[in-house]
Amino acid sequence: MADLPETTPALHGVMAEYDSGQALVDAARKTMAQGFTQVEAYSPVPIEDLNTIIHKSRTVLPGLVLAGGLAGMATGFALQYWASVIEYPMNIGGRPMASWTTFIVPSYELTILFAALTAAIGMIVLNGLPRPYHPVFNVERFSMASSDKFFLVIESRDPKFGAAAAFLRETGAKGVYDVAE
Amino acid sequence: MADLNIHRPMALQETPVILPGHDFETVTETIAEIPLSKRFPLGWIGIFTIALLGAGMLQMALGYLVLKGIGIWGNQIPVGWAFDIINFVWWIGIGHAGTLISAILLLFKQQWRMSISRFAEAMTIFAVICAAIFPVFHTGRPWLAAYWLFPYPNAMGLWPQFKSPLIWDVFAVSTYATVSVVFWYVGLIPDLASLRDRASSKLKAVLYGMASLGWRGSARHWHRYEVASLILAGLSTPLVLSVHTVVSFDFAVSLIPGWHATIFPPYFVAGAIYSGFAMVLTLAIPVRRFYGMESLITMRHIDNMAKVMLATGLIVGYGYSMEAFFAWYSANPHEQFMMYNRMFGPYGWSYWTLISINVVMIQLLWFKSIRTNTLGLFIMSIFVNIGMWLERFVIIVTSLANDFVPSSWGMYYPTRWDFMTFFGTIGLFLTLFLLFLRFVPMISIFEVKTLLPQAKVKAEP
Numbered sequence: 117m118a119d120l121p122e123t124t125p126a127l128h129g130v131m132a133e134y135d136s137g138q139a140l141v142d143a144a145r146k147t148m149a150q151g152f153t154q155v156e157a158y159s160p161v162p163i164e165d166l167n168t169i170i171h172k173s174r175t176v177l178p179g180l181v182l183a184g185g186l187a188g189m190a191t192g193f194a195l196q197y198w199a200s201v202i203e204y205p206m207n208i209g210g211r212p213m214a215s216w217t218t219f220i221v222p223s224y225e226l227t228i229l230f231a232a233l234t235a236a237i238g239m240i241v242l243n244g245l246p247r248p249y250h251p252v253f254n255v256e257r258f259s260m261a262s263s264d265k266f267f268l269v270i271e272s273r274d275p276k277f278g279a280a281a282a283f284l285r286e287t288g289a290k291g292v293y294d295v296a297e
Numbered sequence: 298m299a300d301l302n303i304h305r306p307m308a309l310q311e312t313p314v315i316l317p318g319h320d321f322e323t324v325t326e327t328i329a330e331i332p333l334s335k336r337f338p339l340g341w342i343g344i345f346t347i348a349l350l351g352a353g354m355l356q357m358a359l360g361y362l363v364l365k366g367i368g369i370w371g372n373q374i375p376v377g378w379a380f381d382i383i384n385f386v387w388w389i390g391i392g393h394a395g396t397l398i399s400a401i402l403l404l405f406k407q408q409w410r411m412s413i414s415r416f417a418e419a420m421t422i423f424a425v426i427c428a429a430i431f432p433v434f435h436t437g438r439p440w441l442a443a444y445w446l447f448p449y450p451n452a453m454g455l456w457p458q459f460k461s462p463l464i465w466d467v468f469a470v471s472t473y474a475t476v477s478v479v480f481w482y483v484g485l486i487p488d489l490a491s492l493r494d495r496a497s498s499k500l501k502a503v504l505y506g507m508a509s510l511g512w513r514g515s516a517r518h519w520h521r522y523e524v525a526s527l528i529l530a531g532l533s534t535p536l537v538l539s540v541h542t543v544v545s546f547d548f549a550v551s552l553i554p555g556w557h558a559t560i561f562p563p564y565f566v567a568g569a570i571y572s573g574f575a576m577v578l579t580l581a582i583p584v585r586r587f588y589g590m591e592s593l594i595t596m597r598h599i600d601n602m603a604k605v606m607l608a609t610g611l612i613v614g615y616g617y618s619m620e621a622f623f624a625w626y627s628a629n630p631h632e633q634f635m636m637y638n639r640m641f642g643p644y645g646w647s648y649w650t651l652i653s654i655n656v657v658m659i660q661l662l663w664f665k666s667i668r669t670n671t672l673g674l675f676i677m678s679i680f681v682n683i684g685m686w687l688e689r690f691v692i693i694v695t696s697l698a699n700d701f702v703p704s705s706w707g708m709y710y711p712t713r714w715d716f717m718t719f720f721g722t723i724g725l726f727l728t729l730f731l732l733f734l735r736f737v738p739m740i741s742i743f744e745v746k747t748l749l750p751q752a753k754v755k756a757e758p
Contacts, residue, residue, distance in 0.1 A: 141754050144516075157516040159322060160491075161752045166521035175521045181528050190469075195448055199456035199742050208460045218527035221465035221543055225472040228536045232476045232529055236483050243518050246510035253513075259494040261514055262487070264321030264751075 126297040128251035129154075129271035130281045131258070132289035136167065137163050140266035141288040144169045150283060154274035158252065180238045181231050188230025192223035206275040254296045269295060314409045315748055316592040324593070324745050326737075328488075328738045331497050337735070340587060345731045351724015356715040359434055360753060367437045369714045376697045376709035381435035383689040384719050386544055387572070388428035388726075389470065390542060390565075390685060393537055394573025395421025399484070401531035403526070409601055411744040412593045416578050416584070416733070418481045423729040424472045424576070427722040432466075434718075462546035469543035476536055480529045486512050487522070487743045541569040548692065554635035558623055564616030568685060571609035574602050575681035582675045584734065595739055600668045606681065607662035613688075614656040631701055635675035639695045643708060647687050648695070654684030 134140045137159060144157050148169055157166045167174075196219040200206070205213050240246070251268060252258050261267050268289075270280040284292045315454035319327075319344040362369060373381045395417040402410035444451045445458070446467050456662045489509035496502035512518065541573035545565035578599070624636035639648050660681060661667045668674065699706045733739070744753055 135753055137754050148490055158514050159516070160325075160514060160520065161746045162519040162523050163516070163752075163754055164520070164523065166516035167674055170516050171520070175524050177521055177524050178528065181532075184533075195457045199448060199457050203334045203455040203628070208457070208458065212459060215460060218460040221462075221539075221546075222459060224539065225465075225468040225536075226739070228532050229472040229475060229541075232532045232536075235525045235528045236479045239521045240510060241481065241519055243513065248506055248508075250511060250513055262491040262494045263325045263514075277300040 117135070127272045128254075128297045129269045129274075129277070130284060130297040131252065131255055131267050131269045131293045131295050132284040132287060133257055133260075133291045134266040134268070135290055136264055137161065139288055140268060141165050141169065143268050143284075143289065146287055147270065147283070151279065152270050152274050152276055152283075154271035154277075156269045156271070158258070158261045158269070160262055160264060161265070174244060177235065177238050177242065181235045184234025185227045185231030187221075189223050189227040192226030193219055193228070196222060212218070220221075251295050251297050254292045257293065258289065265290075305634060314412065314595065314597055315594055315745065319592065320749060321751055323732050323744050324749070325491055325495070325742055327590070328740050328742050328745075329492055331734070332736050333495060333497065333501065333736055335497075337589075341731060344603070345728065348727035348731055349698065350658065350725050351721055352728045353724070354717050355430075355721025355725050359723050361714065362393065362434055362488060362718070366587070367435060370710060370718075371713060371715050372435075373707065373709070375700060375705055376694055377709050378693055378697065379709055380711055380715040380719060381431040382547075383686065383693055384722065385428050385431040386565075386689045387686050388424045388431075388722065390541060390569035390572045391576045391713075392421040392424035392473075392477070392573065393569035394577050395424075396473075396480075396533050396537040397417070397570055398577070399480065400530040400537065404534060405600055408748055409598055411711040411748060412501070412580060412590075412595075412740050413483065413598055413743070414736075415481075415741045416580065416730075416739045417573075418477065418484065419730065419733045419737070419739075420576060421477050421538065421573075421589050422474070422481060423726050423733075425470070425477060426729065427726050429470065429474065430623060430722060430725075431718075432470075453666055454461070462543065462550045465543050466468045466547055469540045471539045473536060476504065476533060483522075483525060484741060484744075485528060485737065487514060488511060488741060490514065490739045492738065508631040521617060523705075536729065538566055541565045549699070553700060554631040555620070555624075555630075555639070555692065558620065560616055560623070562611065562620050564619075567612035567616065568688060569608060571613050572682060572685035574606045575678040575685070578602055578674055578678040579682065581728065582671050582678075584739070587673075588734075588739070590740065591743060596669050599671060600665070600672065603662050603668040603674055606678075607659060610655060610659040610662070610681070614659070617652065617656065623645075628675070635696060635699070638699050642699060643697065644691065644695045647691050649689055651684050651687040654680050655688065658684075714740050 134141065134143060140157055140159060141163060144155070144166055146240075147155055154262065155170050157163075157170055159166065161249075197214060197247075200219075201213045207213075211218070212267075252267075257265065258267060268284065269275065270284065281292055315324075341635050362432050370380065373379070395414075398410045398417045399414040402414075416705070434437045434444070435476065436446075442454070443449070444453065444455055446464070457467075486509055489505050490512035493505040494511050496505055514602075542562040542565065545561035549558060549561040551557060581594055585591055620628050621636050624632040627633070639645070661677070667677075698709055
């Protein structure tokens, strides 16, 4: 490392720290009103307003879960139909081979199984996780983001990034930090 | 426990979900310091040692079972199903409280559930693990049983029998186990990030950091997270109701007197929730005292859980009376004999013990002074667990021991291996639960925080 020339690391963005969820929400509103576009907020608890203010769109997860559930139901029914009617037909108490009523329970369970796995894995994947490293972790104060501090980041790819640090200082931030890439 | 015997019924009206004096930082600190601490408390080590001995006993019992076969158990024709299925139903039932608390109460926006949901869910997972041991090992050689339990292409070209409730049970229980683990882990992710950020050593930070998947708590993360949690709760609710329903089909779809009853599904589900809440109380009362969690698991929680226990207990009592009514009203001599035999036959003692616990003793919960007496409730919760175990014993053993043909009647006597396996699973359960208490935040940190005024945000002006 010693041989390398000293350079300023590229910036991921600037980060402002707030004491309360209310302060963060107020700052986020001002930031968006100011015309910044590459903004992200970090909080120790879920604050639904933040997503509405900053990202303005809702996740596609519910649609994926519906598709997952339907796929589970189809899989469950097809598996039972194929096994009981085509591959291994067996007369059980004179019931018809394709007795769909007895196929309900496993189809139902697989519907829930596939839907639940889609919900959990979908949430993780859409969130870009697992991702052990992220530039925001370079800021020492950010370790408080999982305890009781609230953070707002304006990323360096924002066209108005030049004015970001000065702007954030005026939003009632307790501190404004550079986030190294 | 003298200080907890609060005799101020009216004052409890105001008991909040979290006692005053907490903010974000103290909540994180109180909960996170337990898994992060370097010390292993002496009491924890003592109980853990006993639990581990129990788990060792289970290992011995199962090892000998695999060596000798299920002949070491007391199961014998006509009672071909005994401790194995009793314990399976008992454990699965206990598991139901966790999902009820974390899913159904979430949908009903019951905020008091937040302090107890985490360890109730952990209890669910460990109870399902204990439950699964019985059906798996009652096959004698579980590694050979896979082909008739799970649909997979095997060399013999055989497929499971999908018209049997027993195969439905495999699907229901394995789905339940998987979804419970997933729901629990998703709930843990933000809290594991809290532990990562507070960890004192690099190793802990890395381990908790990996487990938290690099959670950052961004607005986008939280939005997807909340949507996913709500969906998982919505999916778990019909799931939890279906699991014990399917377990009851194992009995209700057969023709044995005392099993072939339409009331079984709702009666089993209510019984499951009843025994599950009893187990949550059995665990929560000592845990909140030992770890000083009285400000987060307040008397409000204890009182509410006792009320749920009372309500579901009354449904179970209704189930007992309907069983007797159906037997009489059916005018079927076999059904009528079954009921008479249950009450006054060779196993009458178990029936009346069960009635005196689940119907008579439970009435004490109408009194607020009982519901807020933690020692009294703790003892009652253990009795309820015994009562619910006896309920399954009564249903399974009395119906099988004396069925249609008197010449084929026979008594059932459990062997020492039956008892070792059963008590061994309690040891395994406690071992897993104590490890959970030590290494995982036992209360959901971020959910409890959402109850504090700091988390409230004014609507857009």
